[in-house]
Amino acid sequence: MVNIIWLSMILIGVIYGLFTGNIETINNTIIDSTKVSLDLFMKIFPVVAIWMGIMEIAEESKLLQKLSNSLSPLLTKLFPEIPKGHESLSYIASNVIANMFGLGSAATPFGLKAMDSLQKLNKKKDTASRSMITFLVLNTSGVTIVPTTIISLRLMYGSLEPTKIVGACIISTICSTIGGLIVDRLLARRYKN
Amino acid sequence: MQGGIKINFISNLIIPLIVVITIFYGYRKKVEVYDSFIVGVKKSFGMIENLFPTLVAMIFAINVFTNSGILDLIFKVLSPVISVFKIPIEVLPIALIRPISSSASLAYLNNLFEKFGPDSFLGLLGSVMQGCTDTTFYVISLYFGCVGIKKIRYSLFAGLMADLIGMVASILVIKAIFAS
Numbered sequence: 001m002v003n004i005i006w007l008s009m010i011l012i013g014v015i016y017g018l019f020t021g022n023i024e025t026i027n028n029t030i031i032d033s034t035k036v037s038l039d040l041f042m043k044i045f046p047v048v049a050i051w052m053g054i055m056e057i058a059e060e061s062k063l064l065q066k067l068s069n070s071l072s073p074l075l076t077k078l079f080p081e082i083p084k085g086h087e088s089l090s091y092i093a094s095n096v097i098a099n100m101f102g103l104g105s106a107a108t109p110f111g112l113k114a115m116d117s118l119q120k121l122n123k124k125k126d127t128a129s130r131s132m133i134t135f136l137v138l139n140t141s142g143v144t145i146v147p148t149t150i151i152s153l154r155l156m157y158g159s160l161e162p163t164k165i166v167g168a169c170i171i172s173t174i175c176s177t178i179g180g181l182i183v184d185r186l187l188a189r190r191y192k193n
Numbered sequence: 194m195q196g197g198i199k200i201n202f203i204s205n206l207i208i209p210l211i212v213v214i215t216i217f218y219g220y221r222k223k224v225e226v227y228d229s230f231i232v233g234v235k236k237s238f239g240m241i242e243n244l245f246p247t248l249v250a251m252i253f254a255i256n257v258f259t260n261s262g263i264l265d266l267i268f269k270v271l272s273p274v275i276s277v278f279k280i281p282i283e284v285l286p287i288a289l290i291r292p293i294s295s296s297a298s299l300a301y302l303n304n305l306f307e308k309f310g311p312d313s314f315l316g317l318l319g320s321v322m323q324g325c326t327d328t329t330f331y332v333i334s335l336y337f338g339c340v341g342i343k344k345i346r347y348s349l350f351a352g353l354m355a356d357l358i359g360m361v362a363s364i365l366v367i368k369a370i371f372a373s
Binding site for chain 2: 002005006009010012013014016017020022025026029030032033034036037038040041044045048049050052053054055056057058060061062063106108109111112113115116118119124125126127128132133135136137139140141144147149150153154157158159160161162164165168169171172173175176177179180183184187188190191
């Protein structure tokens with residue numbers, strides 16, 4: 001699946017670029033892509049490093065445990081396969097909360113940690129488990145309450161009501177999260193065998 | 194303006210507050226906070242090890258695809274179909290690119306703001322579309338890449354469906370707001 005998507009994106013891009021005389025751009029893009037990736041990596045890594053340090057303290061002091069306990073009735077319903085009180089639940093809870101407040105930089109390290117601990121529960125190490133996919137859907141549906149980037153962009157363009165979108169964002173996010181979780185449930189049932 | 198500044202202040206306050214509370218709470222619970230911090234940072238190297246190859250692979254494919262200019266062709270082909278559903282064509286690029294690249298769709302949102310203003314119907318719709326979804330492709334390759342998952346099963350489809358539902362919902366919500 002990944003192989004086909006990856007291959008076809010590159011093939012389509014190169015062939016289309018060739019036919020429209022865009023091949024120089026493609027050429028530069030290919031050479032440039034490792035540099036762009038490295039830039040992104042350098043952006044992610046320091047943030048992950050500092051949050052992993054903070055998280056370690058939160059873990060040892062059982063603060064994370066406390067946090068996930070407050071959300072656990074909801075989480076155990078969403079993730080029936082995770083044993084109660086497992087560490088991954090506290091990371092998932094922290095990731096969701098960080099996402100809600102638009103703290104993308106903090107959410108990513110929590111999410112990576114959550115994935116890491118979900119992988120420990122996973123029986124087939126190269127295949128995504130059901131809990132992992134549910135977690136991803138929860139993430140990609142964008143549980144954001146305060147979309148900080150957009151608000152500041154709106155402010156930049158002289159919006160009179162930069163925060164006017166917050167209510168609409170919350171409603172749309174709830175729709176996409178619930179809808180995504182339903183799709184996830186249905187597919188999980190179909191793929192069970 | 195006042196509201197925006199307030200929100201900025203609050204959002205700038207959240208992270209320092211979380212940091213202080215976590216460290217102080219740890220200290221009260223007799224955790225050796227300094228040593229524990231170091232252990233945590235050390236662990237981050239192991240976790241991030243798989244990340245770079247995944248990023249290179251993903252960005253390589255996405256950039257070749259988007260920079261080839263094929264998206265313009267796709268918009269042209271799709272716009273008659275879209276206009277049947279009474280969906281404003283101007284926001285189509287945001288809806289299509291948002292799952293692939295956050296920065297690219299943010300650039301389109303910039304264009305919308307410039308052309309129509311952030312408080313216009315299209316400006317609001319674009320903002321909500323950008324805000325209520327996430328970069329599905331990126332999230333999947335990032336999270337699965339770091340733990341070495343190769344078979345992603347139905348995750349991409351489920352993620353894209355969530356995006357689609359969010360896009361449709363944002364159109365309906367903004368239409369309702371503007372109608373009232």
